[in-house]
Amino acid sequence: MQNFDYQTPTRLIFGKDVIEELPEVMKQFGKRILLSYGSGSIKKIGLYDKVKELLKDYEIYELPDIQPNPKYDPSVLDGVKICKEKNIDVILAVGGGSVLDCTKAIAAGAKYEGDPWDLITYKVKAKEALPIVDIITLAATGSEYDAGGVISRTETNDKTGYSDPLLYPVVSFLDPVYTFSVSKKQTAAGCADAMNHIFEQYFCEDSTLLNDGFMESALKSLMINTKKCLENPEDYTARAEMMLCCTYGCNGIYSLGNSESGWPCHGMEHALSAYYDITHGEGLAIITPRWMKHILNEKTVERFVKYGVNVFGIDEKQDKFAIAEQAIDATYKFFESINIPMHLKDVGIDESRIDEMAKHVAENEGLEEAWAPLLEKDIAEIFRESL
Known part of the structure; x- marks a missing residue:
């Protein structure tokens, strides 16, 4: 057996209707939230409206349209820009693993003054990152319980894995009901x-x-x-x-x-x-x-x-x-x-x-x-x- 050094800081909240705990969870991180999500499936199943209702007392900015195989440009760069301009306190990722992968890169990039690609390619090590909370709607990647993600840079045909202990989600909400509508x-x-x-x-x-x-x-x-x-x-x-x-x-x-x-x-x-x-x-x-x-x-x-x-x-x-x-x-x-x-x-x-x-x-x-x-x-x- 090999030596290991292991810690998982992510809190998992699992089961039906656990999203009701969202306001209580979010209040510890601040009032200014970046809501990141994908192509709109969360709107079709009513999750978007539910989140907005639960967080009506918060200041929410949005980054929609994150694609599968999430793209550095525009999604990561746009998210970093919003976080810096709006002084975001916490990012709430709602969707599948691609949304969360992208969100992790944004969380680190928001606290870095250079090109975020430096962090993704380990040219520079992140010193801090915004906290991440997620609501997962697709069973697949496991990104809700790890510190990594994968980002695509279209112009160079690079799809790069990126991991940093700073990028563990602090809380992951897992309600299997939100996967019922998955194709x-x-x-x-x-x-x-x-x-x-x-x-x-x-x-x-x-x-x-x-x-x-x-x-x-x-x-x-x-x-x-x-x-x-x-x-x-x-x-x-x-x-x-x-x-x-x-x-x-x-x-x-x-x-x-x-x-x-x-x-x-x-x-x-x-x-x-x-x-x-x-x-x-x-x-x-x-x-x-x-x-x-x-x-x-x-x-x-x-x-x-x-x-x-x-x-x-x-x-x-x-x-x-x-x-x-x-x-x-x-x-x-x-x-x-x-x-x-x-x-x-x-x-x-x-x-x-x-x-x-x-x-x-x-x-x-x-x-x-x-x-x-x-x-x-x-x-x-x-x-x-x-x-």
């Missing part, structure tokens, strides 16, 4: 995203029985409950369990003491969605089984055996490579069963920029140091295998 496409993509967060921690050199069991249970829960959510979008129990599985995804709790994997699928998918602006979870679902197949060898096979036996119930008496191949095939078939497009061509990606993207990943993601090392040629092969 089947986004429900499935959220499941794929969360499953891949677990894969990125599970497939590593050094792990524990405790962590393996936690992650294996979470994978089974996600697969079972996602199908229930797709069959009945208002199944509260299924939505609630799916949401909590996703919440644990990226704050390290699944894998305390494990060695690092390098997060190779995220490293590769960031290029796909930076170049083509595809749905992150779908991109992960497409490349993950191909990555699994590509790295299967004598070093990695035992992890795939454990995964196959404990998650899918594959007969452990078989040849170890047969078990591994069945586990990979079962992963592919699960994603296919929830109607995720399983080829890059299905989401508008062709052969034309494969080599360019592979080079970008190889130069920026450090995957030659991953648990299963990937060079530029490996990345290109995985992309091509995914077409």
Whole structure:
């Protein structure tokens, strides 16, 4: 077991109607609020009006239209500008992980006098940040319980992960009811995203029985409950369990003491969605089984055996490579069963920029140091295998 230093300062308020506690929570941070949100779904489900009603005694400024794969320009830059001009005390992010990722970059940028991109790329370390409160409406990224986010810079085809302990939300409100209206496409993509967060921690050199069991249970829960959510979008129990599985995804709790994997699928998918602006979870679902197949060898096979036996119930008496191949095939078939497009061509990606993207990943993601090392040629092969 590896050494670790772990702290999660985020308060989780989980369950039906917990938003009623919002005024009491917000008053400790100040009166001037930046309300950040996406394309308007929170208005369709009545959450926007509810928030405004609950916070009627506060001074609220708004940053709408934050996109999936949130953009540095305009969203981060616009948010930073508002925070500085209006002397914002606290940011309230209402929406999915993209809204919260963007909000984290804004929170740090609002307290920095230079170009916020300096912080996102670790050129400069943030010294302070505005407090963040969030109300999550999509089970997927786990951004509500971690200190990181991912920001896209369109002009350079960069999609950059950014993490800083200052950016943990101080409070996250999690009401599964607000996920009832999530489309089947986004429900499935959220499941794929969360499953891949677990894969990125599970497939590593050094792990524990405790962590393996936690992650294996979470994978089974996600697969079972996602199908229930797709069959009945208002199944509260299924939505609630799916949401909590996703919440644990990226704050390290699944894998305390494990060695690092390098997060190779995220490293590769960031290029796909930076170049083509595809749905992150779908991109992960497409490349993950191909990555699994590509790295299967004598070093990695035992992890795939454990995964196959404990998650899918594959007969452990078989040849170890047969078990591994069945586990990979079962992963592919699960994603296919929830109607995720399983080829890059299905989401508008062709052969034309494969080599360019592979080079970008190889130069920026450090995957030659991953648990299963990937060079530029490996990345290109995985992309091509995914077409």
